[in-house]
Amino acid sequence: MGETAAHRRAHVVGAGIAGLSAALRLAKAGWRVTLYEAAAQAGGRCRSYVDAKLERSIDNGNHMLLAANTAALGFVAEIGASDRLTRPTEAAFPFLDLASGESWTLTPGKGPIPWWIFDKARRIPGTGAGDYFGAWKLAFAGADDTVADCLARKGGDRGVLWRRFWVPLTVAALNTHPREASARLLWLVVRESFAKGAEACRPFVARRGLSDVFVNPALDVIHGLGGEIGFNHRLRAVIHDDARVTALDFGDHKVEVPPGDGVVLALPPGATGDLVPGLAVPRDARPIVNAHIRLPEGVRPARSLAPDLPILGLVGGSADWLFLRDDVVSLTVSAAEDLAEQPAETIAGLMWRDTARALGLDPASAASAQPVIRIIKEKRATLAQTPAALKLRPGPRTRWANLALAGDWTDTGYPATIDSAVRSGAAAAAIVAKP
Structure with a gap:
C-alpha cells in the first residue's frame, strides 16, 4: 500500500477522537491526510481549554479510562502520551454516600x-x-x-x-x-x-487535561507525518455520483475528491445523517452536565484523595463523580435529563453543596462563600444507549466506495465512549485504505 497511498489523499472531516484516530492510521500508512474541523480547535467533546471565568485550564467533560479500554490506551501509547495518564498500582474506586455519610472503596x-x-x-x-x-x-x-x-x-x-x-x-x-x-x-x-x-x-485519568493526553500529541504526530488540518471548516454537503464521493462542499469553497482519494466522515450522528442520503442514524441522545469549581484561596479539603487517582464516586446527591486537580474540583452528572433543564445558577448551588459534603468543607463557610463555578451542559453528549437506538447504529462502510463513517456512535460493538471513537476511526481508515 506504501507507494500507492503516498499519491492518494484522505479527507477526514471532524477532528474529534474518531477523526484523529482515522487520520493517524492513514497518515502512518503513508497517505496524505487533510483534517477539516468545524470548530476553532480539535478534540470535539474530549478537549481542554482555559476558562476565563475560572482562570484555569479545564476539560469540557470528565473522562476515566479502564485498562479494559485497550483501543484508547493503545492510541495514547501510539502518540507517545502514556506518561500523561495517572497510573494507579491497583484497581480501587473510592465512593461516598452523601446522604448517609458512609464511604467505601470498591476493589x-x-x-x-x-x-x-x-x-x-x-x-x-x-x-x-x-x-x-x-x-x-x-x-x-x-x-x-x-x-x-x-x-x-x-x-x-x-x-x-x-x-x-x-x-x-x-x-x-x-x-x-x-x-x-x-x-x-x-x-x-x-x-x-x-x-x-x-x-x-485499573483506572486512568489525565494528569493535566484531555487535550494534553489525546489531542495535542495526536496532532503533533499527524503533522509530523505530513498531515494538514483546517479549522472553522464546516461541511455543508457531500457531492457524489452513484459510485463515489467526488467533492466536499464547505460553503465558501469546494474540495475536489479525485479518483483514488478517500473520505472519512467523523461527525456527530445528526450531522452525518443530514449529509449522507438514505442513512438512518440514532438521533436520540442523552445529556451530561459538568461543573468546574475553583476552590477559594486557602480552602483545603478535609478529605484527601489518592494522588494517583484523584477521583471520588458519589451517590445520594446530585453529582456522580468528583475529580480534583490542583485547586479545581470537577463534577460530572451523567444521564442528566432533568438537571440539564435547570438554570446554571441552580445547578451550581447543588454542585457546590455536594462538593462541600464530599471534601469535608466547613458547611457554614461553604454556604456563605460559594466560589466561582462554571457549568457546562452537553445536551447531546452521547447517543441514548437504549435497545432501540443501538439497532440504528450504522457500520463504517457506506454504498460509496471511497466514503467511510467514524464516531463513537457507529456500530463498534462497544458503548459510545473514547474507546469506541478510537475503534471507529481505525475501522473507517481500513475501509478507505482498502475500499
Whole structure:
C-alpha cells in the first residue's frame, strides 16, 4: 500500500477522537491526510481549554479510562502520551454516600472468579454476597432487554447494590439510566472489566487535561507525518455520483475528491445523517452536565484523595463523580435529563453543596462563600444507549466506495465512549485504505 497511498489523499472531516484516530492510521500508512474541523480547535467533546471565568485550564467533560479500554490506551501509547495518564498500582474506586455519610472503596478481585464478594469488608456496605449473583442475568439478556428488566426485584425495591453499584456503573458507562439502558451493552462492559478481575479494571485519568493526553500529541504526530488540518471548516454537503464521493462542499469553497482519494466522515450522528442520503442514524441522545469549581484561596479539603487517582464516586446527591486537580474540583452528572433543564445558577448551588459534603468543607463557610463555578451542559453528549437506538447504529462502510463513517456512535460493538471513537476511526481508515 506504501507507494500507492503516498499519491492518494484522505479527507477526514471532524477532528474529534474518531477523526484523529482515522487520520493517524492513514497518515502512518503513508497517505496524505487533510483534517477539516468545524470548530476553532480539535478534540470535539474530549478537549481542554482555559476558562476565563475560572482562570484555569479545564476539560469540557470528565473522562476515566479502564485498562479494559485497550483501543484508547493503545492510541495514547501510539502518540507517545502514556506518561500523561495517572497510573494507579491497583484497581480501587473510592465512593461516598452523601446522604448517609458512609464511604467505601470498591476493589475487584485479582482473578475472574469474584471471591471478594464473600468478604464483608470488601463488599459495598449494606449488600450481601447473594446480591452480586444477579449480574449473570445480564449475560442472558435479550436484544430488547434493559438493565432494569434484568436486575428487577420483587416489590419494586432493587436494593442497596442497585443504588450504590448498578446505577452508578450504568450511567457512567452508558450515559443512560438503567431503566432504559441496553442490558446487553452493560454486560459487555462488565464482561470486559469486572468479570476479568482487577487488572482489567485499573483506572486512568489525565494528569493535566484531555487535550494534553489525546489531542495535542495526536496532532503533533499527524503533522509530523505530513498531515494538514483546517479549522472553522464546516461541511455543508457531500457531492457524489452513484459510485463515489467526488467533492466536499464547505460553503465558501469546494474540495475536489479525485479518483483514488478517500473520505472519512467523523461527525456527530445528526450531522452525518443530514449529509449522507438514505442513512438512518440514532438521533436520540442523552445529556451530561459538568461543573468546574475553583476552590477559594486557602480552602483545603478535609478529605484527601489518592494522588494517583484523584477521583471520588458519589451517590445520594446530585453529582456522580468528583475529580480534583490542583485547586479545581470537577463534577460530572451523567444521564442528566432533568438537571440539564435547570438554570446554571441552580445547578451550581447543588454542585457546590455536594462538593462541600464530599471534601469535608466547613458547611457554614461553604454556604456563605460559594466560589466561582462554571457549568457546562452537553445536551447531546452521547447517543441514548437504549435497545432501540443501538439497532440504528450504522457500520463504517457506506454504498460509496471511497466514503467511510467514524464516531463513537457507529456500530463498534462497544458503548459510545473514547474507546469506541478510537475503534471507529481505525475501522473507517481500513475501509478507505482498502475500499
